[in-house]
Amino acid sequence: MDVVSDAISAVRVGSPSSNRLRVGGDWCVRLAPYEGAGFHVVLNGACQLLPDGGGEPVALGAGDVVLLSHGAGHVLADAAAGAAEVRRAVPFEEVRDTDVRLPGPGPDAELLCGKYRLDRSRTHPLMAELPQVVHLPHRIGDHPELRTAVDLLARELDERRPGACLALPSLLDLLLIYMVRAWMDRAETGAWPAVLNDPVTTAALRALHSDPAAPWTGDRLAAEAGVSRATLARRFTALVGRPPMAYLTWWRLTLAATRLRDSDASLATVARESGYGSPYALSHAFNREFGVTPGRYREKQRAA
Numbered sequence: 001m002d003v004v005s006d007a008i009s010a011v012r013v014g015s016p017s018s019n020r021l022r023v024g025g026d027w028c029v030r031l032a033p034y035e036g037a038g039f040h041v042v043l044n045g046a047c048q049l050l051p052d053g054g055g056e057p058v059a060l061g062a063g064d065v066v067l068l069s070h071g072a073g074h075v076l077a078d079a080a081a082g083a084a085e086v087r088r089a090v091p092f093e094e095v096r097d098t099d100v101r102l103p104g105p106g107p108d109a110e111l112l113c114g115k116y117r118l119d120r121s122r123t124h125p126l127m128a129e130l131p132q133v134v135h136l137p138h139r140i141g142d143h144p145e146l147r148t149a150v151d152l153l154a155r156e157l158d159e160r161r162p163g164a165c166l167a168l169p170s171l172l173d174l175l176l177i178y179m180v181r182a183w184m185d186r187a188e189t190g191a192w193p194a195v196l197n198d199p200v201t202t203a204a205l206r207a208l209h210s211d212p213a214a215p216w217t218g219d220r221l222a223a224e225a226g227v228s229r230a231t232l233a234r235r236f237t238a239l240v241g242r243p244p245m246a247y248l249t250w251w252r253l254t255l256a257a258t259r260l261r262d263s264d265a266s267l268a269t270v271a272r273e274s275g276y277g278s279p280y281a282l283s284h285a286f287n288r289e290f291g292v293t294p295g296r297y298r299e300k301q302r303a304a
Contacts, residue, residue, distance in 0.1 A: 003196065003205050004180060006251075007124035010258050016172040018114030019096035020157060021076070026104030028081050030089040034071035036118040039175065041065050043154050045109030050075040050086060051133055063138025065150060067179045069130035076113075078106035112153060116176055119261070122254045125241070126192040127180075134183045143185070146178040195239045200225045204236055208248050212255060213275035216248055248275075253289045256282060260294055261301040267294055 021029070031038065033052070040049070042064045049058040049066060052073040059079065060066060068074060075089050096113070118127075136146065153171050156164050187193040195201050203225040208216065221244055222229040236244045256274040259265055265273075271282035279294075286294050 003124075003126065003202075003209055004177070004184075006209050007126040008176060008180065010254055011118045011120065011123050011127055012173075012176075013117040013119050013261075015169040016114055016116045016176070018112055018168065018172060019092075021092075021096060021111040021113050022099045022108070023078075023095065023102070023110075024100070024108035025102035025106050026078055026081065026085065027095075027100060027102050027106060028075060028077035028085045028089040029092045029095055030075050031073060031092045031113070033073040034068075034115055035120065036071050037116045037176075038068035038071055038074075039066065039114050039116070039179070040068075040076070041112040041150055041153060041175075043110040043112060043150075043157075045107055046079050047076055047109045047111070048079050048081065049133070050077065055133065058133060058135050060135075061138065063147070063150065065136045065138075065146065065175070065179060067130070067134040067136075067176075067183075068132065069127075069134055070132055071115075071118075072132050074133075076111070078104070078109070080106060112157065114172060116172075122257055124254070126195075129190050129192050130180070130183060134179060136179060136182050136186075143178065143182045146175075146182050149175045149178050191239060191241065198235065198239055200227050200232060201236050201239050204232060204244055205240075208244070208251065212248065212252050213273055215275075216245070218245060249285070250289070252276070253286055256286060256294065257290065257297065260298040270294070 023029075040060070042060045042062055044062055046059070046061045049060060058066065075086050076092075077085060077089070092113070101108075136143065138147070149171060153168070153175065156168050156171060161167075184193045184196065195205070204221050207221060207224040218229045218233065222232040225232050233243055236247070240247055242250070252274045256270050259270045259273065267279040267282065271277070271279050274282065276282040276285065283294055286297070290297060292300070
């Protein structure tokens with residue numbers, strides 16, 4: 001696994017959901033805050049997104065994609081909507097998967113609106129660093145894989161071919177990966193785009209994520225990265241924010257928590273897969289990190 005795949009897999013829970021929104025005239029809908037991430041794909045027409053808290057409006061056109069990385073509440077409205085219309089916004093649940101044509105000159109618009117369920121208790125710092133709103137405008141030649149995913153999503157929605165119930169969630173998962181990639185390509189600030197552009201740190205991260213249960217040492221990891229132990233420690237700590245071995249410990253425990261949440265594997269199996277020599281060693285480290293035993297953690301996750 002690579003860092004981006006692992007970062008998404010660690011927090012993603014269940015399958016994404018989506019709804020179609022077809023509107024026209026003077027319209028305005030509100031989407032409540034959500035414990036996950038939201039997204040919108042503008043299939044046709046234009047609109048604007050207004051984040052809660054007074055953020056700058058985001059103008060959206062056909063082919064644009066926007067990711068609400070941390071599930072912030074927001075409003076979608078026709079391009080001319082003002083403060084008065086926003087105050088009268090109707091809940092999204094009242095108009096999703098329907099055709100709504102309201103009075104007014106606003107042009108028709110069609111959007112795919114959806115949510116990713118995310119477990120925020122163990123968010124990888126790469127995912128935590130995503131801005132509240134990631135706007136990826138449609139431009140010919142920019143991020144062709146993202147454009148292809150949008151086109152495929154539109155076709156699945158239009159044609160509802162056999163197998164669409166499996167194809168649509170898979171395409172939505174691809175969409176999330178492509179949105180994160182596109183943000184990283186365009187980001188002018190932030191630690192993790194810099195981390196993954198540094199060959200030494202990237203080599204070390206790739207090694208740790210490929211085999212987190214291996215008996216890593218500072219010397220062995222430095223050899224994988226092709227530098228001295230001191231050089232690796234300096235560069236890795238400066239970019240990632242923690243030393244390599246501290247990152248490995250955190251990542252092993254994150255993997256253990258994910259396995260406890262998503263599987264019925266025994267504690268011994270989870271310990272072995274995450275690089276701990278015994279269930280006792282895992283329990284001690286897990287309790288120190290999360291403040292709860294692995295068994296109690298699994299119980300709480302199942303109850304939730």
